[in-house]
Amino acid sequence: MKDIRRLVFALACLVALRFAAAEEANLNTLTAAEKAAGWRLLFNGTNFDGWHNFKRAGIRPGWQVKDGALICADPHNAGDIVTTDQFDWFELDLDYNISPGGNSGIMYHVTDAGDTVWQTGPEFQLEDNAKAADPQRCGWLYALYRPPMDPKTGRPLDATKPAGQWNHVRLLVTPQKCVHEINGVKYFEYVLGSDDFKARVARSKFGKMPFFAKFTRGFIALQGDHGAVSFRNIKLRPIKVKE
Secondary structure, X not given: OHHHHHHHHHHHHHHHHHHHHHHHHOOOOOOXXXXXXXXXXXXXXXXXXXXXXXXXXXXXXOEEEEOOEEEEOOHHHOOOEEEOOOEOOEEEEEEEEEOXXXXXXXXXXXXXXXXXXXXXXXXXXXXXXXXXXXOOOOOOEOOOEOOOEEOOOOEEOOOOOOOOOOEEEEEEEOOOOEEEEEOOEEEEEEOOOOHHHHHHHHHOHHHHOOOOOOOOOEEEEEOOOOOOEEEEEEEEEEOOOOO
């Protein structure tokens, strides 16, 4: 019986190792189907090509590339980073792994008009919902939109995995609608520049920021000053909109 148990355990370990190796081999890559659909990698898994700190050249030492991940390891010496290229309408996919109590975010349509990335770009909030101090939870459009109440918990819908585990984000940004998803669960949708959107902005802290959400093209930013967080598989598919 002991020999059978050892054999089962050894086989399980072998399967786990092969699965991990296969997952690592597929990190930060595009499939043939993704390439055909127009997807592009924003992070190559090996260096900072395509990224720089907001309003400055290069990347501060608090950011690292390790084991195929783009890591904000020291938020005290990292700062927000932005893409080299600018985008208007797109679908963005990425994986993130937040630290316990961590807080980060993804901003889009960021421009140099503001002193900070969030003075121009709306933010897809990222955080550890269990321990982070900020009441704006993961997946929300910061201070503007939140998911509906979950009848099972009596709280806003939360599809995140605990801190230390990888979560998947999908962000769709088009003139017709924007969609927030975490781990395949749709949170909500909204329309940039709609009456509802403008009213929410006016009621928020962003109402006093003259350039907030005023641009339809800009950088994508990753927040790096609120806590340790890792990113990988950052992929974007540009969406052409008929004039």
